Every structure is written in structure tokens, then in C-alpha cells.
Amino acid sequence: MQCEDAPCARVCPVGAIRLNRETGAYEVDEDRCLGCKMCSLVCPFSAVVPDRYTGKAVKCDLCKGYPACAAVCAPDALRFEEDIHARVAQRREAAAQIRTSILREGAVIPSGLEKLGSAGYES
Ligand code: SF4
Numbered sequence: 850m851q852c853e854d855a856p857c858a859r860v861c862p863v864g865a866i867r868l869n870r871e872t873g874a875y876e877v878d879e880d881r882c883l884g885c886k887m888c889s890l891v892c893p894f895s896a897v898v899p900d901r902y903t904g905k906a907v908k909c910d911l912c913k914g915y916p917a918c919a920a921v922c923a924p925d926a927l928r929f930e931e932d933i934h935a936r937v938a939q940r941r942e943a944a945a946q947i948r949t950s951i952l953r954e955g956a957v958i959p960s961g962l963e964k965l966g967s968a969g970y971e972s
């Protein structure tokens with residue numbers, strides 16, 4: 850489970866949980882994790898738990914975009930649906946690059962649109 854606005858990542862005092870923009874998964878950096886369990890406390894789905902031996906946080910990282918659980922599930926009870934947030938992030942980035950290259954050519958942003966953020970979204 851990957852929240853759009855992941856409480857686990859927001860609460861972590863050392864920034865050990867970060868979004869992988871390629872896969873849309875929030876991943877734990879074990880080297881940074883202190884094992885404080887704050888992420889487990891705030892997760893609404895109990896989807897991040899301390900490792901039994903190390904005490905460090907463990908959560909699904911979507912197997913780098915190819916979830917093994919979904920691949921082996923014979924009756925298709927588990928299905929991997931492409932993460933919408935990753936797709937949105939990629940499109941925002943593409944939009945920002947296009948906008949930058951258009952401005953480089955000397956184009957003028959129509960009045961009323963200046964308040965939009967660099968990727969065309971209100972900030
Ligand atoms: S571990 Fe919990 S809070 Fe973090 S992204 Fe997954 S469901 Fe959301």
C-alpha cells in the first residue's frame with residue numbers, strides 16, 4: 850500500500866522513508882532507520898512494521914516495480930495496478946521540462962497563468 854501523502858514518510862525523524870518516483874513506492878532506507886517505530890504508529894493500514902530481528906522498519910517497496918506476490922498468485926487474487934501517483938509525477942516532470950524549453954525560446958505565459966507552478970499546477 851502506497852499512500853499519496855504517506856504519513857509514514859512525513860513522521861520519520863530522519864527521512865528514512867522516501868518516494869521512489871520510478872515505481873511510486875515509498876521505500877525504507879535501512880541505513881538511516883533508527884527503529885523508532887513512529888511510522889508504524891501512524892500508518893492507517895498497519896503496512897509498515899518493525900523487522901523482528903533488526904527492529905528496523907519494513908514495508909512493501911513493490912519489488913522495484915515488479916511485485917513478486919502478484920506474479921505468483923495463481924487465482925489472480927492479487928493484482929498489480931500501475932501506481933497513479935508515479936504516473937502523475939512523471940507527467941508533471943515532463944510538463945515542467947516542456948514549459949522550461951518553451952520559455953527558453955522566448956515565449957510569454959498568457960496573463961492569468963503566471964500564478965501556476967513550474968509544472969502547470971497551482972502551488
Ligand atoms: S506504510 Fe502506511 S502510511 Fe506508509 S505509504 Fe504505506 S500505507 Fe501509507
Ligand code: SF4
Nearest residue numbers: 861882883885886888
Ligand atoms: S522506524 Fe525507521 S523509518 Fe520508521 S519512523 Fe523510525 S526511523 Fe523512520
